[in-house]
Amino acid sequence: MxxxxxxxxxxxxxxxxxxxxxxxxxxxxxxxxxxxxxxxxxxxxxxxxxxxxxxxxxxxxxxxxxxxxxxxxxxxxxxxxxxxxxxxxxxxxxxxxxxxxxxxxxxxxxxxxxxxxxxxxxxxxxxxxxxxxxxxxxxxxxxxxxxxxxxxxxxxxxxxxxxxxxxxxxxxxxxxxxxxxxxxxxxxxxxxxxxxxxxxxxxxxxxxxxxxxxxxFSADGAMLTIYGVSAHPGFAKGKMQSAMKIAAEIISALPKDQLSPESTAHKEGFIHPVDIAGNVEETMVEFILRDFDDAKLAEHGATLESTVKAVMRNYPEASYKLCISAQYRxxxxxxxxxxxxxxxxxxxxxxxxxxxxxxxxxxxxxxxxxxxxxxxxxxxxxxxxxxxxxxxxxxxxxxxxxxxxxxxxxxxxxxxx
Structure with missing residues (x-):
């Protein structure tokens, strides 16, 4: 042969x-x-x-x-x-x-x-x-x-x-x-x-x-849209609620010593922001969620949503939309x-x-x-x-x-x- x-x-x-x-x-x-x-x-x-x-x-x-x-x-x-x-x-x-x-x-x-x-x-x-x-x-x-x-x-x-x-x-x-x-x-x-x-x-x-x-991995994607309140920056005190800054605060509030690509290996999953775009009035952040276990993947989605809600409570005039969708299993x-x-x-x-x-x-x-x-x-x-x-x-x-x-x-x- x-x-x-x-x-x-x-x-x-x-x-x-x-x-x-x-x-x-x-x-x-x-x-x-x-x-x-x-x-x-x-x-x-x-x-x-x-x-x-x-x-x-x-x-x-x-x-x-x-x-x-x-x-x-x-x-x-x-x-x-x-x-x-x-x-x-x-x-x-x-x-x-x-x-x-x-x-x-x-x-x-x-x-x-x-x-x-x-x-x-x-x-x-x-x-x-x-x-x-x-x-x-x-x-x-x-x-x-x-x-x-x-x-x-x-x-x-x-x-x-x-x-x-x-x-x-x-x-x-x-x-x-x-x-x-x-x-x-x-x-x-x-x-x-x-x-x-x-x-x-x-x-x-x-x-x-x-x-x-x-x-x-099992994989989900998440798209977060923050709707802020825009105002002239010279007269914004007490009025402006910047969607960009809110988005940055949400990303910063996510776990850093776990649930991130930088701090995980082997069978550990993560939540990872991969793209951000927008302005004061509207900002979008794209995330990927990964885990080998489907139940844990759902937990990561819940963690992301609870983090978003906790930050958004500090900005009552702003609002958000979070859409999580399946990518592969x-x-x-x-x-x-x-x-x-x-x-x-x-x-x-x-x-x-x-x-x-x-x-x-x-x-x-x-x-x-x-x-x-x-x-x-x-x-x-x-x-x-x-x-x-x-x-x-x-x-x-x-x-x-x-x-x-x-x-x-x-x-x-x-x-x-």
Whole structure:
């Protein structure tokens, strides 16, 4: 049976090509995809898939890429899907990304040339300890890299090319799905599950090599609107009640030593203000609420509301509106009902020569919502690190292990059928 090898650095070259295409999503946009430029990468992927021989690859109006690798066995194998998102985070520029390969890393500080103040240090990035002798890819210091999630996209593409080239490998029908707008929580808003036609799926969007994740945060969003009382600042004594200052007071009154991203880890949830805009008369504050436990998530919403009410009592002429809405839910219970999805993923990681690391995600993936939509979908590692910032990096060798894991998953589902 042939083994995957990164011939002529095809994997690294794929990733670098994709990373240089700006696909940043926009949370303020109302279109789907939120930015038209995401389709620039989608078109490249469709063209490459068709050139491989996957002739049904297509890009739909919403920016989703669908493709199918036909089965190479007569066995009745469940249809599985591999999924990654094409967009990059709005938190850091994705324009004019200049990927750099740092060959045979030896533990040194990596100073990024376009901004020498951006330095990757092993003491700040513990996973670098496992990369001695490997090839590390970073950006140049002024942008993010886009390994989240173009590493996953490149790995799925590389695995697809290998499977198409080696039809002697037995596997069932394999679906490929590339999504827009995952970074802004809309990654599967317009996905067509009937067209996809898969029974199980794996997102390829995880961090540490060998990791597999079956649990995410449950997530709510909250929008707080403060309606203040405006007056001419020269004659405002006893009259003005500034919506901006009230909003600032509410944010300041929230817990700081708990229930905030800065002070929580592991299974601890939080309340986090992510955007504020307005003026004296009207100010809006956007929050995200997160926890692994749905009951605790509801408690965080109650904490936010009680904090708002307590502050607003000091401003009787002002008023407010607080709207809390569900965003996604923990996929744990869905995956527990389909244990083979995790079992085969763990076995695939082992066959790649790795020690599986079963983990929880302090965040969400497209798999969270896909699981709740009826498509059980854990998350496997892509090798991305320090995402959403200028210090983002990925190891070529970790990416190779992800490709091997994807191929192994396809083979194992056929073996077990």
């Amino acid at each position: 042939p083994n995957y090898q990164n011939q002529s650095e095809s994997l690294a070259n794929r990733f670098i090509k994709y990373a240089q295409i700006d696909t940043q999503s926009d949370p303020r946009s109302t279109t789907s995809p939120s930015t038209a430029k995401q389709k620039n990468l989608a078109k490249v992927l469709v063209e490459e898939l068709q050139e491989m021989g996957i002739h049904d690859a297509e890009l739909d109006e919403f920016g989703y890429v669908y493709a199918c690798i036909p089965a190479t066995t007569n066995k009745q194998v469940p249809v599985i899907c591999f999924c990654s998102h094409m967009d990059t985070s709005p938190d850091c520029s994705g324009l004019d990304v200049k990927p750099i390969i740092h060959r045979k890393y030896q533990g040194q500080d990596l100073v990024l040339p376009d901004d020498p103040t951006v330095v990757l240090k092993m003491m700040e990035h513990p996973d670098l300890k496992n990369q001695i002798g490997n090839d590390i890819i970073t950006a140049s210091g002024t942008t993010l890299l886009g390994a989240d999630n173009k590493a996953g996209v490149a790995e799925i593409m590389e695995a697809a090319a290998f499977l198409v080239a080696h039809s002697e490998i037995e596997h069932g029908e394999i679906k490929i799905l590339f999504t827009p707008d995952e970074e802004i929580g809309r990654g599967v808003d317009n996905v067509n599950l009937e067209k996809l036609g898969a029974q199980y799926a794996y997102t390829v969007d995880g961090e540490t090599c060998g990791s597999i994740e079956d649990e995410t 923990n996929m744990k219970k869905v995956l527990e009902a389909h244990p083979q999805v995790m079992e085969y993923g763990i076995l695939a990681i082992e066959r790649a020569g790795l020690t599986p690391k079963r983990q929880s995600i302090r965040g969400g993936t497209d798999g969270s919502r896909l699981s709740l939509m009826g498509l059980p979908c854990p998350n496997i590692f892509a090798g991305e690190h320090a995402f959403h910032g200028k210090q983002e990096w990925v190891s070529v060798q970790d990416m190779e292990k992800s490709v091997q894991t994807i191929i192994n998953i396809a083979m194992i589902w056929a073996e077990k059928a």
